[in-house]
Amino acid sequence: MIKTIKYSKDVDLEKELARSQFSYDDVNETVESILKDVKARGDKALIEYTEKFDGVKLENLEVNEEEIQKAFDTIDKDLMEVIQYSHDNIKKFHEKQVRNDFLIRQENGVVLGQVVNPIEKVGLYVPGGTAAYPSTVLMNAVPAKIAGCKEIVMVTPPTKDGTILPSLLVAAKISGVDRIFKVGGAQSIAALSYGTETVPKVYKIGGPGNIYVAMAKKMVYGEVSIDMIAGPSEVLIIADESADSVHTAADLLSQAEHDKLAACILVTTSQRLADEVAMEVEKQLKELPREEIARTSIETQGRIIVVENMDEAVFVSNFVAPEHLELAVDNPFELLPRIKNAGSIFMGHNTPEPLGDYLAGPNHTLPTSGTAKFSSPLSVDDFVKKSSFIYYSKQGLEEVKDKVIKFAENEGLTAHARSVSKRFDK
Numbered sequence: 001m002i003k004t005i006k007y008s009k010d011v012d013l014e015k016e017l018a019r020s021q022f023s024y025d026d027v028n029e030t031v032e033s034i035l036k037d038v039k040a041r042g043d044k045a046l047i048e049y050t051e052k053f054d055g056v057k058l059e060n061l062e063v064n065e066e067e068i069q070k071a072f073d074t075i076d077k078d079l080m081e082v083i084q085y086s087h088d089n090i091k092k093f094h095e096k097q098v099r100n101d102f103l104i105r106q107e108n109g110v111v112l113g114q115v116v117n118p119i120e121k122v123g124l125y126v127p128g129g130t131a132a133y134p135s136t137v138l139m140n141a142v143p144a145k146i147a148g149c150k151e152i153v154m155v156t157p158p159t160k161d162g163t164i165l166p167s168l169l170v171a172a173k174i175s176g177v178d179r180i181f182k183v184g185g186a187q188s189i190a191a192l193s194y195g196t197e198t199v200p201k202v203y204k205i206g207g208p209g210n211i212y213v214a215m216a217k218k219m220v221y222g223e224v225s226i227d228m229i230a231g232p233s234e235v236l237i238i239a240d241e242s243a244d245s246v247h248t249a250a251d252l253l254s255q256a257e258h259d260k261l262a263a264c265i266l267v268t269t270s271q272r273l274a275d276e277v278a279m280e281v282e283k284q285l286k287e288l289p290r291e292e293i294a295r296t297s298i299e300t301q302g303r304i305i306v307v308e309n310m311d312e313a314v315f316v317s318n319f320v321a322p323e324h325l326e327l328a329v330d331n332p333f334e335l336l337p338r339i340k341n342a343g344s345i346f347m348g349h350n351t352p353e354p355l356g357d358y359l360a361g362p363n364h365t366l367p368t369s370g371t372a373k374f375s376s377p378l379s380v381d382d383f384v385k386k387s388s389f390i391y392y393s394k395q396g397l398e399e400v401k402d403k404v405i406k407f408a409e410n411e412g413l414t415a416h417a418r419s420v421s422k423r424f425d426k
């Protein structure tokens, strides 16, 4: 049964909402040795690890044109349409995120500016097994494509027969992925970070994965950049008397089925809703194919928090900084300005969280574990970098030369001062 708490100022939220987390210590050594091995032995190591962990001995690591064609020929045509629809919405939304170069022109001939350039080569990890989601391919590849990345490389573990699911291949091709490799786990992160005979080295790696993938991304950070370390999924629902208990329970369970460590929290001003949702969660749990995962999540990480008023509800939500926040109230736009920490906000009674997972347009790769206090959803910004530029005319330089020299002398940096003063020596 989901645990219910009556909120008051004396409730220690930190303690009450403490979550079990991955223990990276358990995989530290394994991942370190895989990284070193791939760095030293390249493709040979990739092929051996794929045989060991994914149960298939591959001749070729790269997906070829024939395999792509087969995926397009065999995929369920309705699913392909949905993937295309979702792609188009994600593209439309992310195109709005594109940042333009800018220029500041001064009268004395000085020109200052900023230019935005795509990260040339990026790698996307796509999980295998039951979490092989085409939606995740779209959410990662589309912003990279819009950013203008020249080489988008996807890695994903093969199935036991050495193939990749058609839905993943189709989503990858529709979004503009250039090359796809059948390799997963820490070994694929090593391949993207160091390069092998066939897998190109990239500058940045994105995408979710299990603890081996997350640990490998942590370890290679510095050699390459990474997007974020995504933790287990979370949803927090703020609901008042107007919310429907069946819908609220269904929305909590939508994230519970992802992971035993997923966190599903209802914060409500209505004791009636709290009681009904607790019962309804039990009922709906029994109807889910992934009941065991969802039940563990609900029983260990799930909470219903009953508050006195909306001020308290907003306080609790901002404290948790959830990955997904649903505002199950009649006028969500009134509440929106008070929400300070949340990855993505689902507004009103007709906006269940899965809309955002699949096709509304905003990204579903979001900050988890309270990191929405300081970070943002995956976006086009994650696939670009900026350079500033400075142009001074002779007049512009003359106007500021004494100021630069003063600064440099104060910092004891004579050569800095001379690089300016030398230009005015007679």
Ligand SMILES: NC(=O)c1ccc[n+]([C@@H]2O[C@H](COP(=O)([O-])OP(=O)(O)OC[C@H]3O[C@@H](n4cnc5c(N)ncnc54)[C@H](O)[C@@H]3O)[C@@H](O)[C@H]2O)c1
Pocket (backbone or CB within 6 Å): 030, 053, 054, 126, 127, 128, 129, 130, 131, 133, 136, 157, 184, 185, 186, 187, 208, 209, 210, 211, 212, 213, 230, 231, 232, 258, 259, 364, 365
């Ligand atoms: N946040 C999101 O948007 C999102 C989306 C999809 C999936 N996910 C998460 O991604 C994860 C997917 O996990 P998964 O395991 O199904 O797929 P995965 O592709 O992340 O991991 C599979 C790989 O792990 C490696 N591995 C497995 N056991 C190992 C061992 N004992 N030693 C070394 N390496 C080992 C193997 O190389 C295997 O190919 C889940 O945690 C899921 O919640 C998150």
Ligand SMILES: N[C@H](CO)Cc1c[nH]c[nH+]1
Pocket (backbone or CB within 6 Å): 133, 135, 136, 233, 258, 323, 357, 364, 365, 366
């Ligand atoms: N809710 C997950 C993490 O935000 C993303 C996802 C993919 N497919 C379904 N859901």
Ligand SMILES: [Zn+2]
Pocket (backbone or CB within 6 Å): 233, 254, 255, 258, 354, 357
């Ligand atoms: Zn989801």
